[in-house]
Amino acid sequence: MKAVALLSSGIDSPVAVYLMLRKGIEVIPVHFRQDSTKEEKVLELWEILRRYGNLGEPLIVDFTEEHVPAFERLKRLGKERWTCVLCKWLMIRRACRIGHEVGARAIITGDSLGQVASQTLENMYIVSQASDLPIYRPLIGMDKEEIVSIAKRIGTFEVSSRKEPPCPFTPRYPIVRGSPKEFIKILRQII
Numbered sequence: 001m002k003a004v005a006l007l008s009s010g011i012d013s014p015v016a017v018y019l020m021l022r023k024g025i026e027v028i029p030v031h032f033r034q035d036s037t038k039e040e041k042v043l044e045l046w047e048i049l050r051r052y053g054n055l056g057e058p059l060i061v062d063f064t065e066e067h068v069p070a071f072e073r074l075k076r077l078g079k080e081r082w083t084c085v086l087c088k089w090l091m092i093r094r095a096c097r098i099g100h101e102v103g104a105r106a107i108i109t110g111d112s113l114g115q116v117a118s119q120t121l122e123n124m125y126i127v128s129q130a131s132d133l134p135i136y137r138p139l140i141g142m143d144k145e146e147i148v149s150i151a152k153r154i155g156t157f158e159v160s161s162r163k164e165p166p167c168p169f170t171p172r173y174p175i176v177r178g179s180p181k182e183f184i185k186i187l188r189q190i191i
Helices: 012-022 036-052 063-076 080-102 121-128 144-154 157-161 180-190
Strands: 002-006 026-033 059-062 106-108
Touching (some): 059 080, 121 180
Parallel strands (some): 026 059
């Protein structure tokens, strides 16, 4: 079976990819490029991860194509607190499209319940609505220490831990428990 994976330069998503490769899944990594530092790290992570299974060439998506205009419209609406949820929703939607193009049967993410704004149960429900493919979250019940331990063991931790510019779009107070109905209303105004 083939799946598309959201692959960032962080600690979690490379571990999620590794766990799915171990299960025999053919993984096509998709990275949303914000800057060259993160993209370089993703390519290094890809080199490490491809040792563990059938890992396709990474597909690099320009973050500015869809995300930045949507964030600008969100800001004009005074709904900046929804930026992280919208960001993940857009990533899942694009990964789903790519998945259909490459014959994938699922999407893989590095979500771990409750770690950040887009990874609360309520917000994961909202972003899941962007896909008609199932979303596998192999880290969902792990705590950060467990994930870091695996990252160290497989050789991705050092690369993922290197300093990089923070996301310039993260709001000061992101929505933590989003309402699906409110999100749909917002989407209708910006997409």
